[in-house]
Amino acid sequence: MNSRELLSLLTARVQRFHLAPGGVPNLTAEDVAHALGMLRQEQVRLYARIKYSGQIEYADKLAGMIRVHVMTKKLKAGWRIPRPDFLLDVGYLMIVESVDPNLCPTCDGRAEVHPEVGPVIMCEKCAGTGKRAWQDADRAAAVRLAKSSWSETWSDRYKEAKEETVDKWEAICGPALHKRLSEPTSSLSEL
Numbered sequence: 001m002n003s004r005e006l007l008s009l010l011t012a013r014v015q016r017f018h019l020a021p022g023g024v025p026n027l028t029a030e031d032v033a034h035a036l037g038m039l040r041q042e043q044v045r046l047y048a049r050i051k052y053s054g055q056i057e058y059a060d061k062l063a064g065m066i067r068v069h070v071m072t073k074k075l076k077a078g079w080r081i082p083r084p085d086f087l088l089d090v091g092y093l094m095i096v097e098s099v100d101p102n103l104c105p106t107c108d109g110r111a112e113v114h115p116e117v118g119p120v121i122m123c124e125k126c127a128g129t130g131k132r133a134w135q136d137a138d139r140a141a142a143v144r145l146a147k148s149s150w151s152e153t154w155s156d157r158y159k160e161a162k163e164e165t166v167d168k169w170e171a172i173c174g175p176a177l178h179k180r181l182s183e184p185t186s187s188l189s190e191l
Contacts (some may be wrong), residue, residue, distance in 0.1 A: 035180040066091030089143040
């Protein structure tokens with residue numbers, strides 16, 4: 001089973017009845033929560049809870065962890081920040097960009113536009129992908145920085161920090177949960 005589908009069991013908003021043949025689920029939300037709790041890195045656990053379970057109440061803590069990572073790793077390399085809360089804004093941006101489905105506002109993620117008269121046409125705004133692509137101007141506005149300053153200084157730094165945090169956590173999360181949920185469980189007779 002796909003680890004993303006397993007994580008969706010943690011939220012009450014989505015019901016996956018096809019996973020429950022005969023009315024008895026193969027894996028319950030408690031099974032997934034337990035496997036998630038066994039992940040060693042707290043950042044990975046929080047990221048999974050935010051992204052796959054919609055538990056956005058953990059966003060503040062995770063953004064703070066991203067801020068600490070950037071401060072400890074990158075400020076030593078000579079990075080200067082424009083204002084005290086800038087790195088926290090960068091952390092929130094990373095979370096939003098990774099967690100939000102980023103649906104195109106023109107076609108609502110359908111990749112096509114239904115005009116009132118005539119045939120259905122491909123959405124030009126998203127080039128038929130259904131996704132809204134984050135641009136430098138969007139990122140600069142999100143962290144309250146001039147677009148030129150973002151493009152010249154922070155664009156590459158942001159990508160580097162994102163690879164070391166959110167992208168890394170995404171790569172760890174799925175396989176780790178899949179491994180923990182596919183391991184054979186011990187029966188009561190073995191205890």
